[in-house]
Amino acid sequence: MEFGSLLLKGFSVALTPVNLAWLLGGSILGTLFGMIPGFGPSTGIALLLPLCLGLRPETALITMAAIYYGAMFGGSRSSILMNVPGDSAAVASCFDGYPMARNGQAEAALAVSAVASLMGGLFASVAFTLLALPAAQIALRFGPPETFCLMVFSLAATAAVSRENLLKGLISLVLGLMISTVGLDSPSGVSRFTFGLEQLQTGFSFVVVILGIYGFSEVLINLETLELETARPLQLEFRWIRISMAHWRRSIGPILRQSPVGFLIGILPGAGAGIAALRAYRNEKKRSPHPEEFGKGAVEGLAAPEAANNACSIGAMLPMMTLGVPGSGTAAVMLGGLLLCGLQPGPLLFEPQPGIGWAVIASLFLGNFACAVINLPLAGFLVRILSIPPKAFYPFVVAVSFLGLYTVNFSVTDLYLLVGMGICGYLMKKFRIPTGPLVLASVVGSSVESSFRQSLELSGGSPSIFFRSSISSGLLIAAVLALAWPLVVGWWSRWKVSKPAERPGE
Amino acid sequence: MRPNALVGFAAAILGGLYTIQVHRLPKAMAGDASSPVAFPLGLGLLMTTLGILLVFQEARHGLTNLEGVRRPAFRSPSLRIIFKTAATSLLYAFLFERLGFFFSTLGFLCTLQYLMNGRRTWKLNAALALGFTFVAWALFVQLFELPLP
Numbered sequence: 234m235e236f237g238s239l240l241l242k243g244f245s246v247a248l249t250p251v252n253l254a255w256l257l258g259g260s261i262l263g264t265l266f267g268m269i270p271g272f273g274p275s276t277g278i279a280l281l282l283p284l285c286l287g288l289r290p291e292t293a294l295i296t297m298a299a300i301y302y303g304a305m306f307g308g309s310r311s312s313i314l315m316n317v318p319g320d321s322a323a324v325a326s327c328f329d330g331y332p333m334a335r336n337g338q339a340e341a342a343l344a345v346s347a348v349a350s351l352m353g354g355l356f357a358s359v360a361f362t363l364l365a366l367p368a369a370q371i372a373l374r375f376g377p378p379e380t381f382c383l384m385v386f387s388l389a390a391t392a393a394v395s396r397e398n399l400l401k402g403l404i405s406l407v408l409g410l411m412i413s414t415v416g417l418d419s420p421s422g423v424s425r426f427t428f429g430l431e432q433l434q435t436g437f438s439f440v441v442v443i444l445g446i447y448g449f450s451e452v453l454i455n456l457e458t459l460e461l462e463t464a465r466p467l468q469l470e471f472r473w474i475r476i477s478m479a480h481w482r483r484s485i486g487p488i489l490r491q492s493p494v495g496f497l498i499g500i501l502p503g504a505g506a507g508i509a510a511l512r513a514y515r516n517e518k519k520r521s522p523h524p525e526e527f528g529k530g531a532v533e534g535l536a537a538p539e540a541a542n543n544a545c546s547i548g549a550m551l552p553m554m555t556l557g558v559p560g561s562g563t564a565a566v567m568l569g570g571l572l573l574c575g576l577q578p579g580p581l582l583f584e585p586q587p588g589i590g591w592a593v594i595a596s597l598f599l600g601n602f603a604c605a606v607i608n609l610p611l612a613g614f615l616v617r618i619l620s621i622p623p624k625a626f627y628p629f630v631v632a633v634s635f636l637g638l639y640t641v642n643f644s645v646t647d648l649y650l651l652v653g654m655g656i657c658g659y660l661m662k663k664f665r666i667p668t669g670p671l672v673l674a675s676v677v678g679s680s681v682e683s684s685f686r687q688s689l690e691l692s693g694g695s696p697s698i699f700f701r702s703s704i705s706s707g708l709l710i711a712a713v714l715a716l717a718w719p720l721v722v723g724w725w726s727r728w729k730v731s732k733p734a735e736r737p738g739e
Numbered sequence: 740m741r742p743n744a745l746v747g748f749a750a751a752i753l754g755g756l757y758t759i760q761v762h763r764l765p766k767a768m769a770g771d772a773s774s775p776v777a778f779p780l781g782l783g784l785l786m787t788t789l790g791i792l793l794v795f796q797e798a799r800h801g802l803t804n805l806e807g808v809r810r811p812a813f814r815s816p817s818l819r820i821i822f823k824t825a826a827t828s829l830l831y832a833f834l835f836e837r838l839g840f841f842f843s844t845l846g847f848l849c850t851l852q853y854l855m856n857g858r859r860t861w862k863l864n865a866a867l868a869l870g871f872t873f874v875a876w877a878l879f880v881q882l883f884e885l886p887l888p
Binding site: 283284286287398400401403404407408410411414418420421422423424425426449452453456457459460624625627628629631632633635636639640643645648649651652655656659663664665666682685686689690694 | 742745747757765766767768769770771783790809817821824829833840848856871883887
């Protein structure tokens with residue numbers, strides 16, 4: 234009963250005109266950010282982060298969530314019409330979406346992707362609703378050692394999933410933690426790494442890192458392809474965008490099978506919507522009686538990744554909102570938004586002030602329908618943005634980053650730091666150092682340190698406190714396993730490709 | 740040199756410098772004197788270790804052996820526009836409070852649009868820059884009541 238009344242209360246908050254207006258605005262913006270190649274949900278949320286200061290916390294969170302799943306809806310538009318994914322989550326949608334459009338089925342492809350995203354989003358919203366309260370109640374039992382171990386696990390898993398190199402993922406992570414140590418250490422009053430600069434006393438704001446990495450450095454990286462001819466959409470005039478019964482019958486199975494996969498991958502720290510979509514695509518191709526049709530315009534090959542990536546985006550919000558631990562770069566940006574609003578992310582969003590947590594959950598249902606409306610009847614209108622070359626947006630992205638950042642602390646020093654962080658992000662991307670762990674660590678860095686210090690104070694300085702409870706020990710073991718996993722996988726794949734004669738014992 | 744080895748060297752140097760700075764931090768006057776130092780010290784040592792491990796990992800293949808390695812490509816036309824964008828941004832930061840929001844933002848946007856979109860569409864660029872500046876002012880100052888210089 235309590236559960237139903239909390240959800241109803243959430244709907245009553247989400248359905249207020251202001252929240253509905255921002256929900257719709259966030260969905261449209263997310264769809265547009267998802268569509269424009271080179272940008273994605275992280276950039277969209279990062280650019281709007283400073284607006285959190287002017288909005289009520291629940292409105293800010295509803296808007297950020299809408300941008301996140303809106304980008305999942307929108308990402309496939311450019312995949313289908315241009316064979317250029319809007320973001321990494323939409324890569325798998327190119328495989329069959331673009332061939333469908335080339336076969337004269339652009340309307341059908343747009344409709345299948347929107348319906349699959351809607352169904353995946355609704356499934357994930359229901360799962361989120363069912364899991365939120367139990368997860369929050371478990372998290373309420375966490376003390377400082379458990380909180381520290383949970384964050385260590387989350388950070389380790391994020392660094393381990395780094396596709397390039399585990400060590401580079403960890404270097405990025407430690408750099409983020411180092412950045413979070415700059416400024417006045419409030420418990421002791423000691424200034425750390427400020428080099429005598431008064432402006433650094435308040436610390437190196439995580440908003441600088443977020444906007445530097447997801448705003449400014451994205452533009453710098455995109456400037457490298459400024460001279461290249463940009464792809465043009467296959468068509469911009471559409472007939473009725475709707476899903477036929479034949480396409481529905483072929484889509485519903487993959488949607489129902491791959492939505493849970495996407496949701497579970499979303500909950501896991503580090504794994505993003507791109508991984509979820511590719512996994513869903515491979516799963517469907519493997520179980521299909523006609524795998525040869527995949528890559529040539531198979532409806533299943535479009536529906537599965539679209540359902541999975543949207544379910545994943547909602548799944549990624551679950552640990553962020555209930556445990557206060559973001560599982561992806563985008564979730565870390567949302568966590569930063571929550572902190573800017575003055576909220577403590579975690580179980581408290583659902584306990585003393587249930588309005589916020591449940592309002593966001595209610596908005597997930599409403600927002601997915603809003604995105605479906607935006608991406609079905611209005612798709613023909615919105616995709617016109619694809620005919621504008623992305624470079625036209627770059628100056629505005631840079632300007633919004635600067636203006637937004639200034640309004641957070643009203644400090645010009647932050648603007649200089651933003652340029653520095655942007656160049657740092659550019660170099661990291663050039664040297665293929667993952668930036669997600671850096672962003673994640675800079676956002677949660679101060680919480681990691683404070684829970685570490687509180688734990689040591691509780692134990693009188695003995696690190697054995699991190700092994701005293703089964704939860705914290707289990708989380709540390711999970712962190713070690715997460716770090717060992719890529720090494721084991723690498724060793725296993727090398728062993729598999731080696732000649733049988735070279736294997737020991739053969 | 741292999742790009743990952745360069746990253747390793749940079750990380751080891753950064754970690755080393757950070758650790759030296761940790762040792763120069765003042766001790767806390769109240770409570771545990773080492774409490775503001777313990778966490779950063781761990782980070783500095785960890786960064787140094789990770790950097791050295793990366794260098795060793797790359798050294799197994801030969802630090803200068805570039806066979807099969809994807810090196811980061813820095814093309815000079817791209818670098819030129821990236822450098823100009825960064826320099827314009829620094830100038831914008833410098834002028835933001837001195838010139839005020841309106842003129843500095845308008846000038847900044849016009850310069851960036853010239854750099855990125857060329858001079859052929861200068862009328863459209865100027866109109867967009869003006870429109871954006873006005874909308875940003877309305878949004879931040881009027882709607883959200885956030886003051887801008």
